[in-house]
Amino acid sequence: MRKEEFLKEHQDLFHKQVSRSDFPPDFVFGVATSAYQIEGGSNEGGRGPSIWDAFTRKKGTIIDGSNGDVAVDHYHRYKEDIELIAKFGFEAYRFSISWSRIFPDGTGTKVNEDGIKFYNNIINSLLEKGIEPYVTLYHWDLPLHLEESMGGWLNKEIVKYFAIYADTCFANFGDRVKNWITINEPLQTSINGFDIGIFAPGRHENSSVEPYLAAHNQILAHATAVSIYQSKYRDQQGGKIGLVIDCEWSEANSDKIEDKVATARRLEFQLGWYLGPIYDGEYPEIMRETLGDKLPKFSEEDKNLLRNSKPDFIGINHYTSRFISHITETTGGPYFYKAQQIERIAEWEGGEPIGEKGASEWLYVCPWGLQKLLTYISQRYNNIPIYVTENGMDDEDIDAPLDELLDDKLRVRYFNGYLAGVAQAIKNGANVKGYFAWSLLDNFEWCNGYTKRFGLVYVDYKNGLARHPKSSAYWFKRFLKGDEEKTSKKED
Numbered sequence: 001m002r003k004e005e006f007l008k009e010h011q012d013l014f015h016k017q018v019s020r021s022d023f024p025p026d027f028v029f030g031v032a033t034s035a036y037q038i039e040g041g042s043n044e045g046g047r048g049p050s051i052w053d054a055f056t057r058k059k060g061t062i063i064d065g066s067n068g069d070v071a072v073d074h075y076h077r078y079k080e081d082i083e084l085i086a087k088f089g090f091e092a093y094r095f096s097i098s099w100s101r102i103f104p105d106g107t108g109t110k111v112n113e114d115g116i117k118f119y120n121n122i123i124n125s126l127l128e129k130g131i132e133p134y135v136t137l138y139h140w141d142l143p144l145h146l147e148e149s150m151g152g153w154l155n156k157e158i159v160k161y162f163a164i165y166a167d168t169c170f171a172n173f174g175d176r177v178k179n180w181i182t183i184n185e186p187l188q189t190s191i192n193g194f195d196i197g198i199f200a201p202g203r204h205e206n207s208s209v210e211p212y213l214a215a216h217n218q219i220l221a222h223a224t225a226v227s228i229y230q231s232k233y234r235d236q237q238g239g240k241i242g243l244v245i246d247c248e249w250s251e252a253n254s255d256k257i258e259d260k261v262a263t264a265r266r267l268e269f270q271l272g273w274y275l276g277p278i279y280d281g282e283y284p285e286i287m288r289e290t291l292g293d294k295l296p297k298f299s300e301e302d303k304n305l306l307r308n309s310k311p312d313f314i315g316i317n318h319y320t321s322r323f324i325s326h327i328t329e330t331t332g333g334p335y336f337y338k339a340q341q342i343e344r345i346a347e348w349e350g351g352e353p354i355g356e357k358g359a360s361e362w363l364y365v366c367p368w369g370l371q372k373l374l375t376y377i378s379q380r381y382n383n384i385p386i387y388v389t390e391n392g393m394d395d396e397d398i399d400a401p402l403d404e405l406l407d408d409k410l411r412v413r414y415f416n417g418y419l420a421g422v423a424q425a426i427k428n429g430a431n432v433k434g435y436f437a438w439s440l441l442d443n444f445e446w447c448n449g450y451t452k453r454f455g456l457v458y459v460d461y462k463n464g465l466a467r468h469p470k471s472s473a474y475w476f477k478r479f480l481k482g483d484e485e486k487t488s489k490k491e492d
């Protein structure tokens, strides 16, 4: 019964014809990228190495042995890429600054003027086209020197260096950038970087402690940057600042109380881990209970900082959903964080998947999950303004005729369904302000290298990195123009 109900809801969102007029007029539509995934130019313009340069050089870390040295060469083609953003009618562009382009060794002693110039060029080109920049300060590419000399996110000293870097960005770009994001997905850095070890810096030796420490220092770095912005720049520059959390939706696999408890616990371990300290000044109770002394504590000074640096908005990166059941034995193997949660399944007990499959092993298409997540966050965190800062799906990199590769029907259905979910969440009262599709271009998909393609625009890796817009880019163009009839016309 439950299963039929869900599938019906799932189908409903796919079939709902979403249009621009389902969203408030001031709702922002944009597209997103990150520096290491697209820029390349790794040795140009005075850029220093980051932990991803080092990590990709270790054997066996990246599925196709690739790296971001050239990536999709956005460093040289940013003008062409910004033309594309404009062509498809997006009003905003979320990108990240590479910390080691601004401070090559991360320490904040000498600003690299070429780096400042590069981002000035991007920001100015965007504004010329009427595209609003949304800038992420940290999207995983920590300057390598900070990792090697002091242990990166494991050392509280990093807060100080992040503060100098953030301050420098506000001072140089804040006259034109009005939307700042401190840190992208601290959860993924903590878990993949320090527990599972599949992301830089690739640690897993001490995974009962390090993920929590890395998270703690990211939370403090975020709060410090917010506090600098709010005390020193906000009045004069008039912008907003927030952070980006990633969260899957968790749906209880049955009405059994223990499954519901496991589901609530999982949301606390994903969202509450970060939003708890940031909004309530403390980690969620279930985390404190479960982890005891392994969870760092906030000092009175830290609590004061957290209390006085509330973000203006929360960015949510969301891709997929999970059905959650309680299990009594832990399945996490050596990985402490997974072991603590005591749950996780992706499929129905009968074996039917929660949604159609994307290319990445973890990605299932379930638009209703985003709707529920937005409603949950609004209710749980006092109706805070939310931007969906990433949402999208990937295709496998396969050999096929170009016109077939460009006709990304499932991605069009994905966006239609998820946007219908966002529109419904807004109707139900969620305070959602904007939506960013991930991603503008096919790009370096971290440990999956170039084998997964999330782009609205296909990048031909074998033919000079030529850009070819996919059907989904044209779908967005019609949608954004408010060309309802054509948008709602079935794509296939």
Ligand code: PNW
Binding pocket: 034, 037, 184, 185, 188, 246, 248, 317, 319, 362, 390, 438, 445, 446, 454
């Ligand atoms: C995001 N998960 O990461 C990142 O912000 C992007 O840089 C990345 O390209 C994109 O998602 C697609 O992977 C995530 O397993 C990676 O739930 C994995 C998960 C969530 C977010």
